[in-house]
Amino acid sequence: MVLRKVKEASYLTAENYFRYRAILRFFYTQHERMREFIFPGEVFLSLKEVEGFSEYTEDQLQLDLNQLVEWGNLSPKQEIGSARTIDEYKKKRFRYQPTPYTIEFERLLMEMENKEESFGGALERTQFERLYRLIQDVEEVVFGQTKKQDEEVNQLWEDVQTYFKQIVQNTSDYIAYINSEAVEERMQTEAFLLYKDQFTKYLREFIRAMQSTSEQIKSVLAELPEGKLYPFFEQVWRHKAQARLEEVDVTNERRPLEEYTGRWQSMQQWFRGTQSYGKSEAEMLLDRTSESIRKITQVVQRMGERHQNFRSRREEYLYLANWFTQLENIEEAHKLFATAFGVEHTRHYYLQNTRSENLYEEEWSHTPQIHITKPGVRQYREKTKSGAVVDQTLKRKAAREEYLKEKANERKAIEQYIVNQSIELEKLEKVEPSVRHIFLSWIGKAMGQKDRTIQTDLGIRVKVLLKDERIILRSYDGDLEMPNVTFKIVEEKGKKGHGA
Structure with missing residues (x-):
């Protein structure tokens, strides 16, 4: 370069x-x-x-x-x-x-x-569906199921690139838009309540569609590593070379192929992720969209509480006072007071907002935090000193090792429930909360597949079999009523399934 x-x-x-x-x-x-x-x-x-x-x-x-x-x-x-x-x-x-x-x-x-000052973008479900159909066409050409001329292959490749670029650009711009200051301020206004239902519906429908389509795209991409696409890319290069009048330099013939494989790898990483960085961009997009729905719900809840504070509670207090007069002794009155008004003297604790990206992790599982209370006087100023650029290589390496260790522990926890290449939930006595979350995520992903077969993050293929009856899945933090499900471990190509 x-x-x-x-x-x-x-x-x-x-x-x-x-x-x-x-x-x-x-x-x-x-x-x-x-x-x-x-x-x-x-x-x-x-x-x-x-x-x-x-x-x-x-x-x-x-x-x-x-x-x-x-x-x-x-x-x-x-x-x-x-x-x-x-x-x-x-x-x-x-x-x-x-x-x-x-x-x-x-x-x-x-x-x-011609663009506005704010971010644009959109979460278009149809773009994922069109990209999925195009990647299926690529798969048919690569495996010889369909024969296409160089011009048709070139057009197919251009269409794949166009839709993938639109998906990346539109989704990133839209996420930036809903996290911008302008939208944050708009959410605090009364007018936002009129749009919150359709806004939330728009996000939920996108999540449902993307969960289905992105899993289908991932399954097709898993069958198409860049090594299998060299004949396909050579057809693209032959067509593009016809349009050039100058003689093609033989030493530069590999450059377009390297460019094409690089773009294909980018799409693979966007949907399937990498071992180095863990989650894929598609999964992070779903997380951010879900986080936006939670944010909207919290805003609406706070606005409702604010309205509640301005509302007259005279009738409620009169009802409560009448309740007190009907009590027989002071002990009962103390109990009612504690229930209605809580502890008389409370202590407030400050906690860091985001201590973990795991939505299911409880506060009790963290180590205690140290909070430094600053003097509440105007003259107080924090001492500042020049910072330095800190090498984060070891920190990133430790985070990667922690992620791989976590995945290994998850796989080990799952494997103990595999009997005869399957996991039957009705036969499980009690499972860990983390294992229950994995089971539920498998069911959610499988709902978007016609054959109910998915490739899990643990490296195994699973077929989800739903039964009509319902069961109680018991866990250490509570019980869950759910459909009776059996997870069948599917034997991968060239590999044998995992058994217990």
Whole structure:
């Protein structure tokens, strides 16, 4: 990879940027209308209609064009045989064409100018479904079930890239939008109550659709490592090479294939995750969406409590007073007072908001926190000192090892319940809460599969068999009534299932 100074971007920050940008915007507009070579006279007439160019001269335009040529924004082409006057012939009449860098800069600037200041994006369920169908088409081509010409394979690859890019961009922008300050402030207003139901419904429907489709995509991607796609990528490269007039450098033939495999790996990692970083982006997207629903619920609850505080409680207090008068002794009155008003003198404890990313972890499982109380005086100022860039390599390594250890413990806990390649919940006496959560997550993921078969995070394939009757799944933190389920360990290709 060669990194050079991008002099083509100089016109954006130069002293006369207003003139340069107006000139190149005109060239970009004409390029979009499929006019490539423009005469300076056309540029000059266009600029005279722009505010601030009333005193602009043709000599100034020629100097600006020369500067843009020097920066690499324009390519000049001399018109030898079309001079209409002797003066034009002496001046070497030129036409100008914008360079690829210029077109891309202006296209990006136009896109940014048309965007709102806030984040956009959306959680589109249909994009995941379309991407799933396209990846299925890729699978059919790779395994020879469908024969396609190079042009068709290239179009299929472009469609896959387009939908994946839209998914990544739209979802990341939308998550940034719902976590932005503007939305946070809007959630605190009374008007938000009118939209909270449809907003929550929108998020829930997306979660249900994505849980189903993303698991299907993951199962197809698991069968398509990049090594199997080389013939597919070679078809794409052959088609693209036909459009080039110059001779293809043999030493660079592998570069497009490396680029294609890199993009495919990015999609694999987005949906399936990696061993180094644990959860995939798709799983984190579901977590963030669920967190947004919880945040909305908490906001609505707080607003309801605020309304409750302003409401007159006269009738309630009169009812409570009448209740007290009917009691027979002071002991009963003390009990009623404690129930109605709680402990008379309470102590409030400060806790850090987020101590763990595990939603099911209880506060009692954490070690006690140390809270430093700061003096409540205006003159108090904390001492500050210069910070340093801390190497987090060991911390990341420890987090990775902790994650792998946790997964190994989960697998060990699951394996003790496997009998004859299956786990029958009705035969289990009592399970740990963490194991129960794993079972429930398997059931949730399997609901999105037609054959009820999923690839778990523990590296085993499981088929979920639902029965009509219901059972009580007992655990150390409580009992759960649920459908009777049997998990069948499916034998993987080239591997044998795990037994107890």
